[in-house]
Amino acid sequence: MTRYQLVTGIACMFVLLSATADAFADADRKTIEVEHVYQLGDSDSRSEAVRMCYAEAERRALEQAGVYMESRTEISNFALKKDEVFSFTAAVLQVERLGEEVRLDGQHMSVHCRSRVTFNEQEVLDSLAYIARNPALRNELGESGREVESARRKVSEMASPAGPSADGSEMRAPVAPVAPVAPVGQGGSAGLSRSAEQEKALGSLESIKRKRDEIVRRNRELTEAGRVAVARGMTPGEVREMLGNPQARRTAERAGHAYVCERYGSLWVVFRDEAALCLRRQLEQRGIEGLCHCAGSADSFVWR
Structure with missing residues (x-):
């Protein structure tokens, strides 16, 4: 499925859901x-x-x-x-x-x-x-x-x-x-x-x-x-193939691991060593961990 088909299909789904909700x-x-x-x-x-x-x-x-x-x-x-x-x-x-x-x-x-x-x-x-x-x-x-x-x-x-x-x-x-x-x-x-x-x-x-x-x-x-599209273990290249280039990017090095955070809309995909580790709604500043990590309150995550 192409990026266009994915985004268009999701958009149509939400239009239909909104129309149904409007009736009530x-x-x-x-x-x-x-x-x-x-x-x-x-x-x-x-x-x-x-x-x-x-x-x-x-x-x-x-x-x-x-x-x-x-x-x-x-x-x-x-x-x-x-x-x-x-x-x-x-x-x-x-x-x-x-x-x-x-x-x-x-x-x-x-x-x-x-x-x-x-x-x-x-x-x-x-x-x-x-x-x-x-x-x-x-x-x-x-x-x-x-x-x-x-x-x-x-x-x-x-x-x-x-x-x-x-x-x-x-x-x-x-x-x-x-x-x-x-x-x-x-x-x-x-x-x-x-x-x-x-x-x-x-x-x-x-x-x-x-x-x-x-x-x-x-x-x-x-x-x-x-x-819908981002799953654990996906690479940055696989995510970009579906969603395009990220709107923002953060990087960090900790304990021998390379962390990369990329924003799509209102979601941040956190990669560790080129594999998606978590999907979160916003980044949180935490001591030596900085901004790019999968720690913090459960409310800020879609999954991890």
Whole structure:
């Protein structure tokens, strides 16, 4: 079986399991709907205005989801900072576009758009706990989350003030007024029109979001593939043949043995003298043993 077939098969299996679980979890789902109104500027095209409208509606919906999940993590035993809860919640949720309409409001054209986030609270808590338990993924997502937030702020500063929340939304949160956009030449990018600045900001946001989504997807697939595929006694070459090159590597020499630790997703494969000795969720610093070893608490291991 090729690496592609293995990873794809595992991914499909988890999609089917998730779909089955969803059928029993509808009663526990939370829904947030947000409506935003974007007024078109003189140089805005319709397609650009729609993108700007949805970017702000998505930001507000995810912000409300983050506020809600931050309150729920208080009852859970994992140490995530408030900004991490917001960032990681946004990373694991998908926003649905409900539709948009272009209207003439007074003397101005505007786009009215609606977005919705639907999620199962326990599933999000499980995802946050999973991220919290995996330092490498937590750091990687934290860095990309800060990039996303910076890009979102730039887009939000260019968007017109938001409209009211859609009727029937389950949860609402007040939204701070949006700062006015500085005219070009007075704090804006020199030589760029408002339209060009918006296009640049939107392109940056969408690119960074794709990068973050790829981090989550790749980590999940590699982690689950590693759990199934890696067995005791396998060589580094055999593991790489199935999972590709490791994302990180540590080495150590102790008592005449060569230890190598290689990370795939949120798993570390520990080799001793070119043979897999254990599979663990995270490495632990221990005295003279350092980081690369198969000692420590049982909770950090898949098997050993």
